[in-house]
Amino acid sequence: MRFAPFIAGAFTAASAVLAKTVQYDWTLSWVNANPDELYDRSVVGVNGAWPLPAIQGKVGDRVIVNITNNLGQPTSIHFHGLYQNGTNEMDGPVMVTQCPVPDGSNFIYNFTLDQVGSYWYHSHWKAQYVNGLRGPLLIYDDDEPFKDEYDEDIYLTMSDWYHDEANWLVKNEFLTLKNPTGAEPIPDAGLLNDTQNLQWVVKPDTTYKIRIINIGGFVSQYIWFEGHDFEIVEVDGIYVENQKASMLYVTVAQRYTILLKTKSSTSENFPFMVSFDLNMLDNLPDTLNYNTTGWITYDTEGDFPDAAIIDEFDFYDDFYLVPVDKEETWEADTTVTATVVMDNLGDGANYAFFNNITYVAPKVPTLLSVLSAPENDSVNAYIYGSNTNAHVFEYGEVVEIVINNGDTGTHPFHLHGHAFQVIERSNASDSDDDFIVYDASNPGIRNEYPMRRDTLYLRPNGYFVIRFKADNPGVWFFHCHIEWHLEQGLAMVLVEAPLQIRERITIPDDHWEACKVGGYSYEGNAAANTQNYFDLTGEKVQPNALPAGFTARGIVALVFSCVSAFLGMGFLTWYGLSELKTTQHEVAQIMGEIPLDDESGESK
Structure with missing residues (x-):
């Protein structure tokens, strides 16, 4: 049996003497790793090592992350959950706030920590973080409300793991004609702290603060500790009133901080488990172990028992958590309503839509469009593109977002x-004929003091209602955090207080340089038009619609017909494919995998 230690938050003991500027100098390159001991593969390492280091700091600290990209492909880093108030340009999503960092280039992220709690960082270029470019980000607080209730501060990451490189999966297995139903790639394993058979050596009669972070790319997971209950004290950086629980349901990108007290006796070791939400998987390969086991280890020489079989997942519903500050419900000034649908377009691939629009990145990062546009034009959502799902809000508005799920899948947004604030969340519906749609005139259950967080899951065929204050000028991404669904286009762009953005945001020189070296436009509207911001000619748009009457089932039949063509059915193949107007070559251009054709029609 191979053991790995639980990771301690050693920063706490040294926090009083840590400098106010915390700098990380990272060279990103490919290294080999085999975390599940089943398959050796290339992963994104930092300074020649993987797993990646935790970013740690205290409130008020300045963090500098200086990266050198030696990956042979572009990259970026997003600091998940940080508000980046006043530093929107450091948020990281490619073609939203910045151009991708080209191979061989340096790029600096520089921001101040003005929050507390548990966060993480990850690449925001295509599906790159699924290849290992992700890690914890921990902010320590001398004034946390439960500071006298625990003895040690540690963190635990959970993730799904793939043996194949993520971008290869997208191009060859997922977003292709041969996968018309949009079945997500099935993970090959689950990991705890980027390993398996994790041994957490504990002291008796000790209360541990455990920061639980799901850094995976797809699957929500249940977690429980046999023989031990715990108290939830923080979610996504928001302190909550202590809530007893025995199991959590943690979607990708969510964080929970819990307090767990160990037993007085050291005579027995206990399994703790994370388990995939199997409802999210289209199939269960015989080789997949969807349970990952660690052990609460009182005696390193003792037995390590198998986990008990459970009949149901009885987890605490985060909807009922109460923030310590007990903010009452904010009254909405404006509402954005969107329906999630997964469907096929003219290339035969399956895409994700908000109100029939699948996100396609513009030619110019939206933040740079805000800064380069004439002032009066910057407040008009039209200039930010037909396929960005862009919405513009005035400074100080309370924005309500209503998401109706016209899909049978779970989506963590x-x-x-x-x-x-989480205003409402409906139950799931197992039937497409019983699609639950939000009705403002007939509201569901609401709490006096709504729970707050930055990542919330939408139940199958259900809805949720959330609200936020537009008091942080910037261009902010709102998207499903299942990386495969983001690749399918399940995203919208929120342009918050564009006039204030223009007053407060300054773009550093290395950000401009990344655009120039990478060959990206850095001024103009979504089509890079600097002369007329309302002329979107040449913008990047979604593939054409399917021919009338075509369905995913029909595409599957067509694919098999194509295979049969090699046995002599050439005419049928030509006839079937003639109606698919958008070619795979064009899709690759739209998704940014190859440059767009120039005016002559020749590929660059």
Whole structure:
């Protein structure tokens, strides 16, 4: 049996003497790793090592992350859950707030920590973070409300793991004609602190503060500790009133901080478990172990028992958590309503939509469009593109977002730049014929003091209602944090207080340089038009619609017909494919995998 230690938050003991500027100099390159001891593969390492280091600091600290990109492909880093108030340009999502960092280039992220709690960082270029470019980000607080209730501060990451490189999966297995149903790639394993068989050596009669962070790319997971209950004290950086629980349901990108007290006796070791939400998987390969086990270890020489089989997942519903500050419900000034749908377009691939629009990145990062546009034009959502799902809000508005789920899947949605109030969340519906749609005239259950967080899951065929204050000028991404669904286009862009953005945001020289070296436009509207911001000619848009009457089932039949063509059915193949107007070559251009054709029609 191979053991790995639980990771301690050693920063606490040294926090009083830590400098106010915390600098990380990182060279990103490929290294080999085999965390599940089943398959050796290349992963994104930092300074030649993987797993990646935790970023740690205290409130008020300045953090500098200086990266050198030696990956042979672009990259970026997003600091998940940080509001980046006044530093929107450091948020990280490619073509939202910055151009991708080109291979061979340096790039600096520089911001001040003005929050507390548990966060993480990850690449925000395509599906790159699924290849290992992700790690914890911990902010320590001398004034936390439960500071006298624990003895040690540690963190625990959970994740799904793939043996194949993520971008290869997207191009060859997922977003392709041969996967018309949009079935997500099935993980090969689950990991705890980027390993398996994790041994957490504990002291008796000791209360541990455990920061639980799901850094995976797809699957929500249940977590429980046999023989031990715990108290929830923080979610996504928001302190909550202590809540007893025995199990959590943690979607990708969510964080929970819990207090767990160990037993007095050291005579027995206990398993703790994380388990995939199997409802999210289209199939269960025989090789997949969807349970990952660690052990609360009182005696390193003792037995390590198998986990008990449980009949149901009885987890605490985060909707009922109460923030310590007990903010009452904010009254909405404006509402954005969107329906999630997964469907096929003319290339035969399956895409994700908000109100029939699948997100396609513009030619110019939206933040740079805000800064370069004439002032009167910057407040008009039209200039930010037909396929960005852009919405513009005035400074100080309370924005309500209503998401109706026209899909049978679970979707964890993340809002950059904010924690939002969770106003309502419906139950799931197992039937497409019983699609639950939000009705403002007939509201569901609401709490006096709504729970706040930055990542919330939408139940199958259900809805949720959230609200946030537009008091943080910037361009903020709102998207499903299942990385495969983001690749499918399940995202919108919120342009918050564009006039104030223009007053407060300054773009550093290395950010401009990244655009120039990478060959990206850095001024103009979504089509890079600097002369007329309302002329979107040449913008990047979604593939054409399917021919009338075509369905995913029909595409599957078509694919098999194509295979049969090799046995002599050439005419049928030509006839079937003639109606698919958007080619895979064009899709690759739209998704940014190859440059767009120039005016002559030749590929660059």
